[in-house]
Amino acid sequence: MWGIELERQGEISLSRQIYQTLRDYIIDGRIKPGEALPSTRELAKQQSVSRNTVAESYEMLLAEGFVISRQGSPTRVVEGLRLEKTPALEQLKETMPQAQSFRADFKTGQPDLRCFPRYQWQQLFVKAFEKMPLNQLGYSGPEGLLSLREEIAAWLFRSKGLAVSSQDIFITAGATQTLHLIADLLSTEGREMLIEDPCHIGMLRALQGKGYSMRPVPVDALGLQTEYLDGKGACAVYVTPSHQFPLGGILPAKRRAALIRFARENNLYIVEDDYDSEFRYCGAPVSPLYSMDPQRVIYVGTFSKVLFPALRIGYVVLPQQLHSQWRYLRIHADVQNPPFEQAALAEYLHTRKLDRHVQQMRRVYGQRRHVLLQTLDETFGKAWHPWGDAAGLHLALEFPGMRFDNEFAQRGRNYGIRVTPVEYHSIRKGKHLDKLLIGYGHLEPDEIRNGILLLHDFMKENGQTPVTV
Ligand SMILES: Cc1ncc(COP(=O)(O)O)c(C=O)c1O
Incomplete structure (x- = not known):
């Protein structure tokens, strides 16, 4: 029973190894409640360690309440510590999704990380680290760095013509976190929200996870169909008007006006998620809805697409009444x-490096989109x-008469292709079964060409040969 296996050259001290083994025996019931531990002298002798080492282990057990010790009597195990076994870690691992590599990976929303100027960024980061004033190492405020907020205000103005004060900008850890906080922010206003259908399933889950009931509003090729808006009981409407995710429409002026009017009449907020509109290939980025009513629109921005997702920096432009x-x-x-x-990001903006990077990537992604359309x-x-x-970084395409469901996506994965049916992002199922999403931003032209050929072969093998009309 007391034969404890010790690793004498290990990093963990011998006293901690003895403590951990005895603690595990107590928890799994091998040492019974009330049972006496051997004396320190006895156990030290058995384990060929010093008596002090064992005494230290017993002190740890005593400090954490696993044993009690009274003068003159042996150290005994406390009652009520036994715990049933949980599934072994190995078992849990089996149920975790395994990372899979694909022969054609059309995942949506991926910027090309290979094009990110790492060296430039590294230099800015080191400089930022060296120059950081001491007070910024403490709790420096939930708004974010003032210099970054000012640079974002200037960037919004020169890239989208949006005039906002840096005072209205709050830095976040990306759009996903922003939505979590917006959900908390509006929770006193109501527990229902309207949302585009289809929409980004991750954003839907973020809001649902906060206990909101989400009412779908249909989307067509131009974005949200405002004639279906029904405001009863809702506190906000979530939209992607600059580039509807996933179908890609730009909300036309008439629908924008209708949406603002609707929000005013029903006293609700509009949450505008502007996730990738910097990458527009047939003209300048469209103006955000925010400019039409800064008191009612909450504007959500992110650097995940223009820079890289793991940066985890986004921002929100908030109506003043929501600041505190x-x-x-x-x-x-x-x-x-x-x-x-x-x-580092403030400096990247200040020196116009972001402008140049976006300009360059717009060219790169535009060419890739062209290759994709041509290959299709x-x-x-x-x-x-x-x-x-x-x-944007993905394309929605329709194959009239065809059917792409989650099973199709799974078969595709088994074949080595990652492609997302619009159905996956649909709340009301069955309305967009004939559409697929192809993420292309992260793929080289050859990867796009080969991937589409593979998709064609896969569809043919699955009896999904598109009908030429
Ligand atoms: C609609 C939409 N909003 C926001 C984001 C970005 O989220 P985050 O800033 O949390 O990376 C994405 C990313 O794919 C998206 O598709």
Whole structure:
């Protein structure tokens, strides 16, 4: 029973190894409640360690309440410590999804990380680290670094013509976190929200996870169909008007006006998620809805697409009446963003490096989109047509008469292709079964060409040969 296996050259001290083994025996019931542990002298002799080592182990057990010790009597195990076994870690591992590599990976929302200027960024980061004032290493406020907020205000103005004060901008850890906080922020206003259908399933889950009931509003090739808006009981409407995710439409002026009017009449907020509109290939980025009513629109921005997702920096532009509650919620959620990335990003914006990077990537992604459209034409003829505006990092395409469901996506995975049916992002199922999403931003032209040919072969093998019309 007391034969404890000790690793004498290990990193963990011998006393901790003895303590851990005895603690595990007590928890799994091998040492019974009330049972006496051997004397320190006895156990030290058995284990060929010093008596002090064992005494230290017993002290740890005593301090944490596993044993009691009275003068003159042996150290005994406390009652009520036995715990049933949980599933072994190995078993849990089996149920975790395994990372899979694909022969054609059309995952949506991926910028090309190979094009990110790592060296430039590294230099800015090191400089930011060296120059960071001491007070910024403490709790420096939930709003984010002022220099970054000012640079974002200037960037919004020069890239989208949006005039906002840096005072209205709050730095976040990306759009996903922003939505979590917005959900908390509006929870006193109601527990229902309207949302585009289809929409980004991750955003839907973020809001649902906060206990909101989400009411779908249908989307067509131009975005949200405002004639279906019904405001009863809702506190907000979530939209992607600059580039509807996933179908790609730009919300036309008439629908924008209708949406603002609807929000005013029903006294609700509009949450505008502007996730990738910087990448527009047939003209300048469209103007955010925010400019039409800054008191009612909450504008959500992110650097995940223009830079890289793991940066985890986004921002929200908030109507003034929400500022103080936002500060309160952010402090009590995760306090603030780390300052170094913020300072590096502020400098990246200040020196116009972001402008140049976006310009360059717009060219790169635009060419890739062109290759994609050309390859689709050559491969599928007239059996398909694109949806939405020429923007973003993915393309929605329709194959009339065909059916792409989650089973199709799974079979695709088994074949080595990752492709997302619009059905996956649909709340009301069955309305967009003939559409697929092809993420292309992260793929080289050859990867796009080979991937589409593979998709064609896969569809043919699955009896899904598109009909040329
Ligand atoms: C609609 C939409 N919003 C926001 C995001 C970005 O989220 P985050 O800033 O949390 O990376 C994405 C990413 O794919 C998206 O598709």
